[in-house]
Amino acid sequence: MKKLALPLITLLAFSAYTLYVMLHAQQSLLQFGMQLMSSADTAQVVIDLYILAALACIWMYRDGRARGKSLAYLLPFFALTALLVSIGPLLYLVLKTLDTGSKAPQDSASTTA
Numbered sequence: 001m002k003k004l005a006l007p008l009i010t011l012l013a014f015s016a017y018t019l020y021v022m023l024h025a026q027q028s029l030l031q032f033g034m035q036l037m038s039s040a041d042t043a044q045v046v047i048d049l050y051i052l053a054a055l056a057c058i059w060m061y062r063d064g065r066a067r068g069k070s071l072a073y074l075l076p077f078f079a080l081t082a083l084l085v086s087i088g089p090l091l092y093l094v095l096k097t098l099d100t101g102s103k104a105p106q107d108s109a110s111t112t113a
Helices: 002-024 029-037 040-066 071-084 087-112
Strands: none
Touching (some): 029 040, 040 071, 040 087
């Protein structure tokens, strides 16, 4: 349960904040991204962010495949990461923790029986 708390709280808080900002924004997400890319200093931050997003996708792919997850399972996380960057990996962590947590008691019960 402790492993779930931080990613879940972060996911819920940041998703709520993102939704709030998007509902009150005066421009679309695409317009905002184009504005950020129009200046070298903000473009550097966006590029840096998407390098980290790509690394997160690589990690999710390797971790998911090691856990037996299909590419179809991973694609929504990649799409969320491409659009909203940190929400994709945060959701992946939450679901991974829930999946791992639900299997742990069964595994220990089956080894003791």
